[in-house]
Amino acid sequence: MKKKFFGAVAMAATLALGLTACGSGSDAAATVENGDKKDLKVVVFNGWDEGVAASELWKAILTEEGYNVKLEYADAAPVYSGLSSGDYDVVLDTWLPITHKSYIEEYGDKMVDLGAWNSDAKLTIAVNADAPIDSLEDLAANADKFGNKIIGIEPGAGLTEVTTDDVIPGYGLDKMEYITSSTPAMLSELKTATSKGENIVVTLWRPHWAYDAFPVKDLKDPKGLLGEAEGIHSFSRLDFDKDFPTLDGWLKNFKMDSDTLHSLENVMFNGEKTDDYTEVVKNWIAENQDYVDSLTA
Template sequence: MINRYAVAALAAMAALGTSALAADKGEVELAYVEWSSEVASTNLVKAVLEDMGYDVKITPVSAAAMWQAVGSGDVDGLVAAWLPTTHNHYLEQVSDKVVDLGPNLVGTRIGLVVPAYVEIDSIEELNGAAERFDGKIIGIDPGAGLMSKTEKVLEDYDITDLTLVEGTGPIMTAVLGDAIDKEEWVVVTGWTPHWKFAQYDLKYLDDPKGVYGGEEEIHTIVRAGLKEDMPEVYAVLDNFSWTPDQMAELMVMNQERRADPLKNAKLWIAEHPDVVASWMPAAESE
């Protein structure tokens, strides 16, 4: 049987109109946070640029370190900027040193998430249900903008009976899944798009004070000077755009046992040649 990833790689090269055997065009480095959405998008961009002949390094770091790296020019860019709310304080620190290429995905959201069977619907009801939640809100890595927003939620809503627990994305989803298996109450920090919404019946708790903000976008940010140094890379990053449903397809693939995000990105490329072609620089897509 022909390996489906080998077929995907060949199809991807054809879709890009380039060859992976092309002469090396230089090194590109991208930073990202290890959220499932950003693992998917960053590996996808890596696969596209590698098929164009670039040597691409992707580095997982904290949100703060990600922004510092692109601001200092230590990395070339990122496709993981949640704006205008979650990462706005990071952008303000480096705004004069980076270029915002705009959204690569629209229709995102952050907030507190519970299983649909949980019998409260608003953040305002958390204190009264603290015992059912074992006094915990299950969070992710402490440097994430979502965590700082959640700390403000605790303050603004005067939530004193629950504690925000630091962790990681995988730990958060593991705790969520275990609680659902036992039909227990659990509240976690959440964001859309994320594969957990495809796997479980979940709901966001209402945020009447609007602390988490409204609908967000994921932006592409690059270092100053990239357009002049690597115009082809700049053009691909500038053109890169997809939908939440398309991202969800790749995120679900990445949840398979022993999944390889880069191989899955190549498979996704093979299955969406027209989308990928729209990201190519004008000279490449003609």
């Protein structure tokens, strides 16, 4: 009986050790060297280039660090709903204090603001860099030098609404033809005009790769009709800092000025269309290695 008892105890102990070993191996596989969890789910706004660029950059960086990064695309409402419920880990493209204010008011107590990584997000009216004017106040008097046209983007865009309701009447631009169609059409017009050395007025916004691709400048908006600049924030789910303490610190310290962002966006979006940015981002990182290294210093 004693032999059977001690044999059973030994077998139980062996089994327990085996299960413990299996558990340790599983835990080890689920973390990276710095102690963070290995699997990370980043949610990205559909069609928001700066968010796509920042997310793809961090995906490349973190993959190199040993993380398993998954990017999921969604519209604003599902993004914040999913982040607040813990379905996503982080989003890098929240504009505050205006654009995403209503979502933060609704879900903010179930998310964590990791801070702004860019503070220059704003709506703009831009012209070619060598245009004869520098302010919206001077546009009406010089409308003929720009063909009496303002080239816009999609009719339903917020930028279009602000331009129609505020900028045009506010600066007396009613006699200029405001042409709206699409963002690609506007960019095509901008590319053609700047390549020919012609004057052009377009509705634009920062950050955008056009600032890196074409010689353009923003017209000053002394009346503030286009609104103030916003910050682009990273937001995480609750307890993100417990599961990703190292990454939490990296993202809280993350900064990217507009020139650097425009450069990344330009190589990603101003060329052959693709859904796989791996090589493009990898090449950009190689040309901006010091900056990229600083993000995880």
